Amino acid sequence: MSTKRLSALLPSPGLLALALIPLGFLTLFYFYPLFEIFKLSLFPGGRFAADGLRPLLEKTYYLRVLWFTIWQATVSTLGALALGLPAAYIFARYRFPGKSLFRALTTLPFVMPTVVVATAFTALLGPRGVLNEALMQAFGLDAPPIALQGTIWIILLAHIFYNTSVIIRMVGGFWANLDPRLGAAAATLGAGPWARFRHITAPLLLPAIIAASLLVFLFNFTSFGVILILGGPGFATLEVEIYRSAVRLFNLPVAAVLALVQMAFTLTLMAIYTRLQARLTTRLDFRPGEHTQKWPRTLGERIYVYGVLAILGVFLLSPLAALVWRSFSLGGEFGIQHYQNLFVNRTGSIFFVTPIEAVRNSLGFAAVTVLFSLLIGVSSAYLLAGNDRRKRGCLSSILDPIFMLPLGTSAVTLGFGYIVALDEPPLNLRTSLLIIPIAHTLIAFPFVLRALLPILRGMNPNLREAASSLGASPRRVLRHVDLPILARALVVGVIFAFTISMGEFGATLLISRPQFPTLPVAIYRFLGQPGLSNYGQALALSVILLLTTAVGFLAIENLRYGDIGEF
Amino acid sequence: MKKLTLPFILILLALFVISCSRAAPPESLTLVTHDSFDVSADVLQQFEKETGIKIELLKSGDAGEMLNTLILSKENPLGDVVYGIDNTFLSRAGDADLFVPYESPLLEDIPDALEMDRLHRLLPVDFGYVTLNYDVAWFAENGLEPPIDFKDLIEEPYRDLTVVENPASSSPGLAFLLATIGRFGIEGDYTYEDYWRDLKANGVMVADGWNEAYWGAFTVGSGGEGDRPIVVSYATSPVAEVYFNELDEPPTRSVNTPGNSFTQIEFVGILKGTGKENAARLLVDFLLSPTFQEDIPLHMFVYPANSTADAGELFEQWAEIPRDPVTVDPAQIAAHRETWIETWTDIMLR
Numbered sequence: 001m002s003t004k005r006l007s008a009l010l011p012s013p014g015l016l017a018l019a020l021i022p023l024g025f026l027t028l029f030y031f032y033p034l035f036e037i038f039k040l041s042l043f044p045g046g047r048f049a050a051d052g053l054r055p056l057l058e059k060t061y062y063l064r065v066l067w068f069t070i071w072q073a074t075v076s077t078l079g080a081l082a083l084g085l086p087a088a089y090i091f092a093r094y095r096f097p098g099k100s101l102f103r104a105l106t107t108l109p110f111v112m113p114t115v116v117v118a119t120a121f122t123a124l125l126g127p128r129g130v131l132n133e134a135l136m137q138a139f140g141l142d143a144p145p146i147a148l149q150g151t152i153w154i155i156l157l158a159h160i161f162y163n164t165s166v167i168i169r170m171v172g173g174f175w176a177n178l179d180p181r182l183g184a185a186a187a188t189l190g191a192g193p194w195a196r197f198r199h200i201t202a203p204l205l206l207p208a209i210i211a212a213s214l215l216v217f218l219f220n221f222t223s224f225g226v227i228l229i230l231g232g233p234g235f236a237t238l239e240v241e242i243y244r245s246a247v248r249l250f251n252l253p254v255a256a257v258l259a260l261v262q263m264a265f266t267l268t269l270m271a272i273y274t275r276l277q278a279r280l281t282t283r284l285d286f287r288p289g290e291h292t293q294k295w296p297r298t299l300g301e302r303i304y305v306y307g308v309l310a311i312l313g314v315f316l317l318s319p320l321a322a323l324v325w326r327s328f329s330l331g332g333e334f335g336i337q338h339y340q341n342l343f344v345n346r347t348g349s350i351f352f353v354t355p356i357e358a359v360r361n362s363l364g365f366a367a368v369t370v371l372f373s374l375l376i377g378v379s380s381a382y383l384l385a386g387n388d389r390r391k392r393g394c395l396s397s398i399l400d401p402i403f404m405l406p407l408g409t410s411a412v413t414l415g416f417g418y419i420v421a422l423d424e425p426p427l428n429l430r431t432s433l434l435i436i437p438i439a440h441t442l443i444a445f446p447f448v449l450r451a452l453l454p455i456l457r458g459m460n461p462n463l464r465e466a467a468s469s470l471g472a473s474p475r476r477v478l479r480h481v482d483l484p485i486l487a488r489a490l491v492v493g494v495i496f497a498f499t500i501s502m503g504e505f506g507a508t509l510l511i512s513r514p515q516f517p518t519l520p521v522a523i524y525r526f527l528g529q530p531g532l533s534n535y536g537q538a539l540a541l542s543v544i545l546l547l548t549t550a551v552g553f554l555a556i557e558n559l560r561y562g563d564i565g566e567f
Numbered sequence: 568m569k570k571l572t573l574p575f576i577l578i579l580l581a582l583f584v585i586s587c588s589r590a591a592p593p594e595s596l597t598l599v600t601h602d603s604f605d606v607s608a609d610v611l612q613q614f615e616k617e618t619g620i621k622i623e624l625l626k627s628g629d630a631g632e633m634l635n636t637l638i639l640s641k642e643n644p645l646g647d648v649v650y651g652i653d654n655t656f657l658s659r660a661g662d663a664d665l666f667v668p669y670e671s672p673l674l675e676d677i678p679d680a681l682e683m684d685r686l687h688r689l690l691p692v693d694f695g696y697v698t699l700n701y702d703v704a705w706f707a708e709n710g711l712e713p714p715i716d717f718k719d720l721i722e723e724p725y726r727d728l729t730v731v732e733n734p735a736s737s738s739p740g741l742a743f744l745l746a747t748i749g750r751f752g753i754e755g756d757y758t759y760e761d762y763w764r765d766l767k768a769n770g771v772m773v774a775d776g777w778n779e780a781y782w783g784a785f786t787v788g789s790g791g792e793g794d795r796p797i798v799v800s801y802a803t804s805p806v807a808e809v810y811f812n813e814l815d816e817p818p819t820r821s822v823n824t825p826g827n828s829f830t831q832i833e834f835v836g837i838l839k840g841t842g843k844e845n846a847a848r849l850l851v852d853f854l855l856s857p858t859f860q861e862d863i864p865l866h867m868f869v870y871p872a873n874s875t876a877d878a879g880e881l882f883e884q885w886a887e888i889p890r891d892p893v894t895v896d897p898a899q900i901a902a903h904r905e906t907w908i909e910t911w912t913d914i915m916l917r
Binding site: 040115123126129150232233244250251326330331346349350424431512528529533 | 602603605606607608609611624625626627628631632635636639640642643645659733735736772773774775776778779781782783787788789790791792793794800804807808810811812819865866868904905908909912915916917
């Protein structure tokens, strides 16, 4: 074999340097802590903990949990697709008044603490909720006709509520870049709308749809709060069982094995996905979004656009609206009393925090998370895309699953891992504030990666080559060819990184430094004690969390850079 | 885009790193607590002023999560003093050998009944009672007598009225399960298992934790959207209702009849390997002193352990101390916790 061919098989030095960023991060803050906690759990004192594992063998219960975890995640993902795809289409192809506001609103569910979402659902669907009261009045019923509490339906509804925005944004962002002239060409050749969708749009969209579905699936697969709080104690996912075993029953060996099962499943799924997507990618000429969108003109278009918006409104916005309403009306009088109370430290507590400080703390953590996620997400995306462009590189088929692994990993286990592993200088981070954005980044950077990858992989290399051959430096190629097309995907990634951090996703069981309470921490503090005014203040703070996040979205979406217009 | 925000973010990042790594002053102690811990700012400052010792607070989940964290970090402790291990975890904490003994002079003022660790590794700091709470107005409107006994809950008139917490995930839930175990026993004609089967047959609702039960299902807490007028909570919850809502009288009452409540005692202890044992002792003394103890009631809504500390007017008026609470030996709890929770789960959920 000639040296030339050999070097083609090996990754280039540039690629290796690129690989160091995400792999270094994952090694330090993911693999090392996990390794330590698994070692401690399964081999306490150097011997295999066979005794502790007995419950696993004796109870078929755990098999049922695994099955439940998989099927509820699948059904929830299909539900999110059913609601999200039609919406993604209108966000990608149409202009309509209040579009970016509406898009921001649909992403808001993502930040809401589960307890607060539960109260909003109760307000709407509970035994004395709006819907039941209305139905009872309309039909003269004695008992509430809809009893969703503690059923699988409320779990599925909540998962759809939380995750539809992932589909809307990830698929919508990709869709907006697809050149509509492809469809137009097919139409002149006599293809009807359905044929155009089936033979042109759907195959081109598939990489983005699968990427988004995968994220949603993993979120549902590791679902914790929704299951416990809305489903009630009758339901358990693997994540819930891991928590129960580790924290409540002190059985670390069982928790470790369940966590490993969870990871093995995630890896298998990702391996299948990686194989699939390699076959799906088609080289495309992308167009920046602003060239592909129009106002709905015909009656049919208008009915479709506004009809989908109305359905989204009912599903995603009514719980949020219920929350806002209750933050003003709780306790009988309509007014801003709960908001005013937020500024008063009635008990003289050392943990009192003004809403402004809590907003500042939340934004601070979110900014660091976004920065970390961009760094790691962008480098891992270029690493994977650059690698499979070389055809023979098998790096990406190994790395791609690994980059997604954190999303399918038990947060409880990782939290314990941090306590065991990150306890000595130079990595004495377990009580540090930095551990919070680090934990958020593990969940957030896959969003940046998944948003970028379909575009990077599909981008026609001729564009770059053409620019280079016309004398553009690599930097100019990046700036004038890559960036305009990647911009929308970057914004999508940043939005989710920001949101995950604002909602404190995946940070269960981290040790908190109460001097820097974020909005969700402050919300939980109010929920810890009886008294309707505490509840009212928790609702008021939740509305502030919604507002802060919405303003953050609008700010991110309206960032402009040089001549690259609206992202 | 990155260029624009990068300097701003880098500054933020630098600030964060600085605030994380800033070296603590030589005399400082880390107090590890559960999430429910609370104290007046000026009370803590008083300690810092008197002793020159600065207090760093760390919160580590609920009592169970905190104990786990402490056990996992045993080799390299998270802090110096721990607040909030309770009697349901006492044995486990003792077995894990996490604390150094300290016979504080203030133990003199603490009733013997609260002192459960004869080795003085864990010192009682506060206590409360888990018991049933009910919605006063609901029972008046519906012409039903409020419940006065666990056994009422399994009677027909009380069908679908009660919400309890899951003992596998909530500490009042576990306390309530222990109360039924202490009350009905684990063997005989009618055991706690029979009681729970009857409760289930009578439509008891199980919520995951106190938050979900009180705010989600209890008629008072949810502001009218829940439909359960009976909830498992604390004997002192009515005081919190009066205090936070500035009411003349609470919308709820607790059940205080003999044999229908469970005492929860919380402890403080000095962590092994602290290296600052003398300072840690000063802090423990302070936590047991009337200054801190009198601050407890209206912050954590439990009773001070120190009998010279005054719980205050509101407590006197609205928190009736339950008579003859049920007790279960901590060693029994440690030995059977897993089986009891599993049995309960099998009866109620699977």
